[in-house]
Amino acid sequence: MKSKQLHNRIFAAAAAVALTLSMTACKSNTPTASTTAAPATTAETTTAAPETTQAPEGIYKAGTYTASAPGLKGDVTVEVTFTADALEKVEITDHQETPGIGTNAVDKLPDEIVKTQSLGVDAVAGATITSDAILAAVADCVAQAGGDAEALKAVKAETTTEKTAENLSADLVIIGGGAAGMTACMRAEELDLSVILVEKMPFMGGAISISGGNQVVMGSDLQKNAGVTDDSVQSMYEDFMKNGADLNVPELLTLYAEHVGETSDWLQAQGVTFDTEGGLHQLAEYSHDRELAYTGSGAGAAEAMRQAIAATDATVLLETRAAELLTDENGAVTGVKASSDSTDYTIEAKAVLIATGGYGNNKELLTEEMQQALYYGPVSSTGDGVIMATAEGIDADTRLMEYGKRYPNGIEVSQGIAKSTIGGNITGWTMSAILVNSQGQRVVNEKASNRTILETELKQEGQMLYLLMDEETFSVWKTKLGGAGISQEDIDGYLKLNGSAAPVFIHGDSLEEVAETAGMDPDTLKATVDTYNGYVQSGKDEEFGRPADFMTMEIGDGPYYLVEQKPRFATTMGGLVVNDLLEVQNTSAKTITGLYAAGEVIGGVMGDDSPSGANNGWAVTSGKLAAEQIAKTLQP
Numbered sequence: 001m002k003s004k005q006l007h008n009r010i011f012a013a014a015a016a017v018a019l020t021l022s023m024t025a026c027k028s029n030t031p032t033a034s035t036t037a038a039p040a041t042t043a044e045t046t047t048a049a050p051e052t053t054q055a056p057e058g059i060y061k062a063g064t065y066t067a068s069a070p071g072l073k074g075d076v077t078v079e080v081t082f083t084a085d086a087l088e089k090v091e092i093t094d095h096q097e098t099p100g101i102g103t104n105a106v107d108k109l110p111d112e113i114v115k116t117q118s119l120g121v122d123a124v125a126g127a128t129i130t131s132d133a134i135l136a137a138v139a140d141c142v143a144q145a146g147g148d149a150e151a152l153k154a155v156k157a158e159t160t161t162e163k164t165a166e167n168l169s170a171d172l173v174i175i176g177g178g179a180a181g182m183t184a185c186m187r188a189e190e191l192d193l194s195v196i197l198v199e200k201m202p203f204m205g206g207a208i209s210i211s212g213g214n215q216v217v218m219g220s221d222l223q224k225n226a227g228v229t230d231d232s233v234q235s236m237y238e239d240f241m242k243n244g245a246d247l248n249v250p251e252l253l254t255l256y257a258e259h260v261g262e263t264s265d266w267l268q269a270q271g272v273t274f275d276t277e278g279g280l281h282q283l284a285e286y287s288h289d290r291e292l293a294y295t296g297s298g299a300g301a302a303e304a305m306r307q308a309i310a311a312t313d314a315t316v317l318l319e320t321r322a323a324e325l326l327t328d329e330n331g332a333v334t335g336v337k338a339s340s341d342s343t344d345y346t347i348e349a350k351a352v353l354i355a356t357g358g359y360g361n362n363k364e365l366l367t368e369e370m371q372q373a374l375y376y377g378p379v380s381s382t383g384d385g386v387i388m389a390t391a392e393g394i395d396a397d398t399r400l401m402e403y404g405k406r407y408p409n410g411i412e413v414s415q416g417i418a419k420s421t422i423g424g425n426i427t428g429w430t431m432s433a434i435l436v437n438s439q440g441q442r443v444v445n446e447k448a449s450n451r452t453i454l455e456t457e458l459k460q461e462g463q464m465l466y467l468l469m470d471e472e473t474f475s476v477w478k479t480k481l482g483g484a485g486i487s488q489e490d491i492d493g494y495l496k497l498n499g500s501a502a503p504v505f506i507h508g509d510s511l512e513e514v515a516e517t518a519g520m521d522p523d524t525l526k527a528t529v530d531t532y533n534g535y536v537q538s539g540k541d542e543e544f545g546r547p548a549d550f551m552t553m554e555i556g557d558g559p560y561y562l563v564e565q566k567p568r569f570a571t572t573m574g575g576l577v578v579n580d581l582l583e584v585q586n587t588s589a590k591t592i593t594g595l596y597a598a599g600e601v602i603g604g605v606m607g608d609d610s611p612s613g614a615n616n617g618w619a620v621t622s623g624k625l626a627a628e629q630i631a632k633t634l635q636p
């Protein structure tokens with residue numbers, strides 16, 4: 001039987017926090033001759049129909065018009081059909097947006113626009129950039145048809161929803177449908193538990209859907225088949241401890257290392273496959289190669305998990321936000337209160353699993369230092385699980401809340417929000433890109449670990465560095481940023497700003513020119529370049545030890561580019577205290593009966609920093625283990 005998916009309108013105020021990015025101009029195409037169109041489709045929705053505001057009569061030149069606007073992964077193209085007095089049909093004819101995220105806007109917005117005759121409709125939560133692209137392209141079509149797009153933007157669709165109350169019950173209620181929650185759901189269903197999963201966003205997926213899609217597979221057949229047979233729990237434990245400054249919780253790290261291998265093989269059997277052709281990745285943090293990428297990256301893994309859940313009996317309540325844990329007179333957790341726009345649910349369960357992810361998008365839960373770092377994670381990471389579990393009466397304990405995984409290579413695409421240049425940098429280091437500080441000096445081996453570069457960056461003026469590139473390197477570097485949602489149009493826009501606003505992309509024909517624009521001493525920058533080129537010639541970086549394999553090209557002819565590099569983070573390292581059965585502990589170090597946690601919401605397994613592929617690995621491993629532990633506890 002298919003899972004029951006109730007599509008309600010988004011409730012969570014927290015989820016409505018938008019990762020808003022600047023829009024660039026639309027590309028319009030001339031209208032086609034057609035004046036007839038299929039009738040507008042009507043979205044299936046459980047909410048009351050919005051009060052529609054009809055556009056004034058006779059205001060459009062009837063016909064079908066097309067336009068495009070940049071989405072996250074490229075242009076989104078729409079085709080809009082108008083009668084003389086109405087916007088009759090909106091169709092998305094081309095896009096490359098992320099399955100399960102951007103595609104939610106593609107699926108929902110066209111009908112919303114037609115139904116409300118408005119461009120003032122809300123962006124679909126989690127798909128703001130795609131929503132903006134659709135709205136911009138439709139606005140362009142409105143203008144082509146002679147309508148007033150600005151007036152349509154001002155038309156607000158009011159929804160009048162009468163809420164109903166509903167009582168549900170299950171063996172297990174899972175809060176959050178990210179990698180941890182979905183894995184727990186899949187495993188709990190295998191173990192014959194009845195499951196209700198509540199997810200506040202319009203889709204399951206969470207961070208893994210936008211993640212790089214790498215995962216630790218230590219101890220799996222996958223790793224062995226890829227040629228590494230001598231890795232061990234001990235070796236993974238030691239590598240993680242070293243990377244996490246020995247702050248990792250020993251029993252959780254051991255649990256992780258002992259079970260991630262079998263979890264990875266089990267995932268394959270569930271349909272989440274790995275790119276074995278790409279092979280295990282070689283990484284500075286690891287003594288053995290133990291990381292693989294998912295087939296189709298993180299989005300591919302999320303889609304496979306959604307499909308696996310759809311084939312079960314699990315009840316999935318989308319756009320439903322859990323807000324409160326229910327307890328009995330002994331303090332045991334007995335369920336959850338959750339709400340959608342249309343329904344207030346009281347869900348009773350024998351066990352509650354919190355799998356709500358991190359808190360990177362909630363400044364109140366971040367230290368001042370972490371607040372300085374740019375954020376590039378999901379809008380949904382608002383720490384709801386920590387907030388619910390630490391509420392009075394539940395009193396869960398937390399640890400290591402001050403840490404998040406920061407990378408040194410963000411550009412500030414809108415205030416406080418980053419995108420990553422890491423994809424370009426990896427290629428840049430094989431060419432002639434170097435890092436300099438705001439005085440124009442080299443300060444670090446560009447091939448050092450992220451951690452070393454970050455620590456160096458944090459010591460510099462403005463806590464930032466610049467990537468310095470010549471024309472040849474820049475022309476390749478800029479083509480490698482698409483995966484991070486940085487388009488060529490974006491880059492052109494940043495270059496036009498030439499450092500006058502973030503993100504700083506300075507360019508100039510000479511080193512003197514870029515130095516002056518950046519406020520650096522030109523002689524210092526020139527001396528840095530001469531010295532570096534000398535190291536390339538001799539094959540030895542006397543100052544910082546950049547490996548000779550990554551010093552094969554001198555910094556050559558201009559134009560030259562300076563691109564800002566700032567700390568960015570998405571994943572938080574702190575969270576709830578759990579024991580090795582993944583039971584949540586209270587501030588008196590006692591188990592809270594009935595309450596479990598999985599994934600990023602758990603604090604401490606990584607210490608103060610996580611190595612590559614570790615967080616996805618932990619989410620799936622802890623999700624599977626939590627389901628198994630709950631099934632064991634509930635056995636008669």
Ligand SMILES: Cc1cc2nc3c(=O)[nH]c(=O)nc-3n(C[C@H](O)[C@H](O)[C@H](O)COP(=O)(O)OP(=O)(O)OC[C@H]3O[C@@H](n4cnc5c(N)ncnc54)[C@H](O)[C@@H]3O)c2cc1C
Pocket residue numbers: 175176177178179180181198199200201204205206207208210211212213214215216320321322323355356357358376377378380381382384385570571598599600601612613614615616617619
């Ligand atoms: C851009 C990016 C790249 C990354 N790359 C990698 C990588 O390559 N390798 C790696 O190992 N890790 C990576 N990570 C980290 C990793 O993906 C996450 O740590 C992991 O997926 C977290 O899974 P989770 O299920 O614990 O939490 P999430 O994925 O955050 O899922 C939590 C879910 O709970 C829902 N939720 C929250 N509150 C509520 C509520 N009150 N009611 C109902 N639902 C709620 C959220 O909407 C969300 O769907 C990356 C993260 C990001 C953001």
